[in-house]
Amino acid sequence: MASDPSTERWRLWIQERGDAFLLYARQRTRSEEDARDVVQEALAESWNRSAGEVPDAALVYATIRRRAIDHGRSTDRRSRRDAVHVAESEAWFEPDFSEADTHLAVADALRQLPDPLREAVTLRLWGGLRFPEIAEITGVSVPTATSRYRLAIDRLRGTLSPLFA
Amino acid sequence: MNDPFEEKLRALRPAAMPAGLQERLARPPEPAARRPDRRILWITFATAAAACVTAALFLHSSPSPATTGGTPQLVAERSQRVTSVRPLSVVTDESKRAWRLVEVQWVEEDTLVAADQPSAVQLQDHYRTVVPVAIHFD
Known part of the structure; x- marks a missing residue:
């Protein structure tokens, strides 16, 4: 067609x-x-x-x-009676079929991050955006957006390093 | 981005859209119908109303140079001048176009001069309206 x-x-x-x-x-x-x-x-x-x-x-x-x-x-x-937080009901990533279920571990680690850090790392890694774009979207300066991303990566590294070793 | 850890994270693929959403997004959306924004409609109405009032006042209060028996002959002179232009706020319509609302005040002066006497009378009418001005970002 x-x-x-x-x-x-x-x-x-x-x-x-x-x-x-x-x-x-x-x-x-x-x-x-x-x-x-x-x-x-x-x-x-x-x-x-x-x-x-x-x-x-x-x-x-x-x-x-x-x-x-x-x-x-x-x-x-x-009324919020029907509200179910998506974090508990929907997968964020495709299964990677690793023994450690990396996709689930990464999603869990992301959920543990504060919103601004999770947002920065999501827009950067999976959204493919540059830091000036992230800064504009989130309403912060470029250095702030960059530092949020770096902090998020550091925290994720601390949580997930054993899986990626 | 050469950090292996970051590369491994980025290699994860976001979960695929569910079938229902894919179906909803199967075709590009129809262009949105351009409905006039209610604020713009209101502003347009207010401006038109102000113009009508101004015209009515003008027609009603136009001094007459005509003379009648026993009354002095008067020569009228009309002038208008803007007395104040004040930006009020910036609004956006549905298409995200920005408009600056500007308050304009002006005065109309009618000067009546007696043709055969060294006397004059000046009448003033003050007007005010709010005008939307499109803001262009080049």
């Missing part, structure tokens, strides 16, 4: 980046449903703002972050 260029660009973009966008959204929202909604809305908004061209990844992450905050506020106003 032939598809128009716009659809093809969209498909390739989602294929390349979609999983990392969802990973970030899962870390920024309280429920899996919120994460999926946030990703869908952010992708649509970014795509439209870029007039049908592939948006800059930093723009998408910034949009995910803003929309996740909005979702969090609306959730606060609603």
Whole structure:
């Protein structure tokens, strides 16, 4: 089935980046449903703002972050009886089939990090962003974003080194 | 990024999107319908209303140079000048376009001069409106 260029660009973009966008959204929202909604809305908004061209990844992450905050506020106003923290219900990484289940250990170690550190390391390692982009998205200076990342890596190294030895 | 530890972390692949979300994202979104922002509508309405009031006042209060029997002949002179331009705030519409709201105050002066006497009367009307001005980032 032939598809128009716009659809093809969209498909390739989602294929390349979609999983990392969802990973970030899962870390920024309280429920899996919120994460999926946030990703869908952010992708649509970014795509439209870029007039049908592939948006800059930093723009998408910034949009995910803003929309996740909005979702969090609306959730606060609603009953939370249905809220299930995604961290306990959804896998963050594909299985690596190692004996140590590295993917689970890394996810657990990430969950132990404070939000700003986890955000910096996620945007850097799996989002592929540069420190100036991370700084702009998170609203801090570049040195702060860099130091957050370094601190996160140091903490993860302390926790995960035995697995990677 | 040459740290082997960081490379091992980065080698982990984020979990794949669930089928439901993939299905929702199978096609690019339709372009969002351009709905006028409510704030812009309000500003437009307010500006239009101010313009109507100004026009009505102008038509109503235009001095007449006409003379009637027994009354002095008057020559009218009208002038307008801006007295104040004050930026109030910056708002954004749905398309994230930034607008600066500017308060403009101006005065209209009508000077009535008697043609045959060295006397004059000056009338002043003060007006105020808020105008949205698009901000361009080049």
